[in-house]
Amino acid sequence: xxxxxxxxxxxxxxxxxxxxxxxxxxxxTLVCRRDGGPKFQVFGRLALYDAADLLAWASGRVxxxxxxxxxxxxxxxx
Numbered sequence: 001x002x003x004x005x006x007x008x009x010x011x012x013x014x015x016x017x018x019x020x021x022x023x024x025x026x027x028x029t030l031v032c033r034r035d036g037g038p039k040f041q042v043f044g045r046l047a048l049y050d051a052a053d054l055l056a057w058a059s060g061r062v063x064x065x066x067x068x069x070x071x072x073x074x075x076x077x078x
Contacts (some may be wrong), residue, residue: 005041005048014051020058 006014008024015022030037031047038057040047 003051004052005043005050008049010045011038011049011054015054015058018055018058020055020061022058 008027011053012024012027027037027047027049029035031040036050039053040049042048
């Protein structure tokens with residue numbers, strides 16, 4: 001038996017609990033715009049999300065930035 005699908009509010013809560021802050025409104029907007037949101041299935045009027053798809057989508061959006069901090073340039077005094 002496969003794990004249960006998550007409705008939008010539960011999907012947003014699942015992402016937030018796992019360290020990817022997200023709101024149900026953001027997921028709804030991504031569905032409406034068809035703009036790179038997580039995979040979902042439609043059951044009637046409901047969008048249903050798989051936990052693995054949510055985590056894959058969220059981890060793919062993380063941007064890793066590294067290196068030493070950059071100091072502000074020194075100003076010359078007049």
